Amino acid sequence: MGEHKRIGILTSGGDCAGLNAVIRAVTHRAVGTYGWDVMGIYRATQGLMSRPVQAIELDLDKVDSILTKGGTMLGTTNKGNPFAFPMPDGTFHDCSEDIIEGYRQLGLDALIGIGGDGSLAILRKIAQQGNLNFVAIPKTIDNDVGITERSIGFDTxxxxxxxxxxxxxxxxxxxxxxxxxxxxxxxxxxxxxxxxxxxxxxxxxxxxxxxxxxxxxxxxxxxxxxxxxxxxxxxxxxxxxxxxxxxxxxxxxxxxxxxxxxxxxxxxxxxxxxxxxxxxxxxxxxxGGIPSPLDRLIASAFGVAAVDLIADEKYDHMVTWQQRQVVYVPIQEALGHYQAVDxxxxxxxxxxxxxxxxxx
CATH class of the missing domain: 3.40.50.460 (Phosphofructokinase domain)
Structure with missing residues (x-):
């Protein structure tokens, strides 16, 4: 099955229905098919900034019952830009290197980030700065991420x-x-x-x-x-x-x-x-609430495809839904095409x- 890998997954930005279905799909594909290790990172980049890093190893038992649950078992945050993170004394601190170091401490070979256009842009910038292997999955109830016809959470x-x-x-x-x-x-x-x-x-x-x-x-x-x-x-x-x-x-x-x-x-x-x-x-x-069948389907397809991108070492790409199938595109290309209502x-x-x- 190729080289053994240890991958991380996090959910960033606002929550939505279908996130747990992605986590489940990633774990099934990575653990069940490739025999890799999967680390679920708590509260997005805040988990990577924490010391010790806040994460949990995911296995099939841990994700067995989360398909139909709303929200995200890993938690998320949409507050505070890591490049200008608000500190208790009122100042702002660039925490990007702390996040990169958190990735290193977990011993990750790649990271899957699930987010909207804002959080994915931040995660990509961090990945480029630290030369991290990063793959993106689009989620937003607003359905405004470019290139993809559907983002997780929209249908629900x-x-x-x-x-x-x-x-x-x-x-x-x-x-x-x-x-x-x-x-x-x-x-x-x-x-x-x-x-x-x-x-x-x-x-x-x-x-x-x-x-x-x-x-x-x-x-x-x-x-x-x-x-x-x-x-x-x-x-x-x-x-x-x-x-x-x-x-x-x-x-x-x-x-x-x-x-x-x-x-x-x-x-x-x-x-x-x-x-x-x-x-x-x-x-x-x-x-909130139980994700719709379509959101579960899209989330499951995205999760499996994201792991396959890592297996093929197709980093700095985002999975998208186009014409009834998953297609991967460069993250920058997706973020460069904002998808408003035509x-x-x-x-x-x-x-x-x-x-x-x-x-x-």
């Missing part, structure tokens, strides 16, 4: 948002209300456009397509004129106000968070249409064909 998030719309439909009709569903999407509107179409929304607002309140109000008023006094509106959290301002709020640590566009719309749509409005913010429910793409054309208002 869409399923959850669609189910929410299904449930809101009945209470909207019962009370003649405009129901606004605010979904996640840091920069891209993939969840909103997919769930909106699947859930029968009347209005879908995404950051890639400018909107006016007049156009949204007109759509709702058309329903009212037809005797249908309820509407479903889906909006991505990254959508700005009509004036182009990002709607955010600050947590107790002073961190600025996206959120609030749903209430902004509710206040203004109530005024212009006279309709009673209600807002549902899905938030982190889109990240305003001329199939889903937008489908929404327009269904007379869904996109606000423009």
């Amino acid at each position: 998030a869409v399923n959850i948002a669609t189910e929410a719309l299904d449930r809101l439909h009945f209470t909207a009709a019962s009370h003649d209300r405009v129901m606004i569903l605010e979904v996640m999407g840091r920069d891209a509107g993939h969840i909103a456009i997919s769930a909106g179409i699947a859930g029968g929304a009347d209005v879908i607002l995404i950051p890639e397509i400018p909107y006016t309140l007049d156009n949204v109000c007109r759509k709702i008023q058309e329903h009212q004129a037809q005797g249908r006094n309820f509407s479903l509106v889906v909006v991505s959290e990254a959508v700005c106000t009509e004036q182009g301002e990002t709607v955010t709020w600050s947590d107790r640590f002073g961190e600025c968070r996206l959120g609030g566009i749903g209430q902004y719309l509710a206040d203004r749509l109530s005024t212009c249409t006279g309709a009673e409005t209600r807002v549902t913010v899905l938030g982190h429910t889109q990240r 305003p001329q793409g199939t889903l937008v054309k489908t929404a327009r064909g269904l007379q869904i208002c996109l606000g423009d």
Whole structure:
């Protein structure tokens, strides 16, 4: 089976459904097929910075029951850039060499990183600095990593948002209300456009397509004129106000968070249409829960393929899903092609064909 290897795996950035399925697949392929050792690294780069390094050796027994579990058994973090890591005294420290040293202390021959575009860019930079053998797996509910048609976690998030719309439909009709569903999407509107179409929304607002309140109000008023006094509106959290301002709020640590566009719309749509409005913010429910079958399938295929890349010594590559199969591409190429919703793409054309208002 070739040279014996000792590989590490970590999950970085925001969590999502399907991460445990990747960990399971990597372990099965590496241990079961190649007879390698697999080290699961806790809390992403923070585990590699810790002394001793925080990691656990993974075997088939440890991953036997995690396929259907949400989250990540290894934990993750999306706080603190390792190149400017916040210290207790308020200063910032470059911890990249500490991470590289952690890789060395574990005796790793290669590292698999599961993350979105931000965390994968950081991991790649560290790998290049330390001449580490690195392979990437894309995960993000936003589905905005370039080159790949699907990232782990996206399908489950869409399923959850669609189910929410299904449930809101009945209470909207019962009370003649405009129901606004605010979904996640840091920069891209993939969840909103997919769930909106699947859930029968009347209005879908995404950051890639400018909107006016007049156009949204007109759509709702058309329903009212037809005797249908309820509407479903889906909006991505990254959508700005009509004036182009990002709607955010600050947590107790002073961190600025996206959120609030749903209430902004509710206040203004109530005024212009006279309709009673209600807002549902899905938030982190889109990240949690049991992964969908498709996310488990994609995660399993990615995990197996990533291990095979290491066996073939195809480092600095990312596994992607293209045309029903796994294809690997250079990480830099994937990160250089940000994947927003295409305003001329199939889903937008489908929404327009269904007379869904996109606000423009």
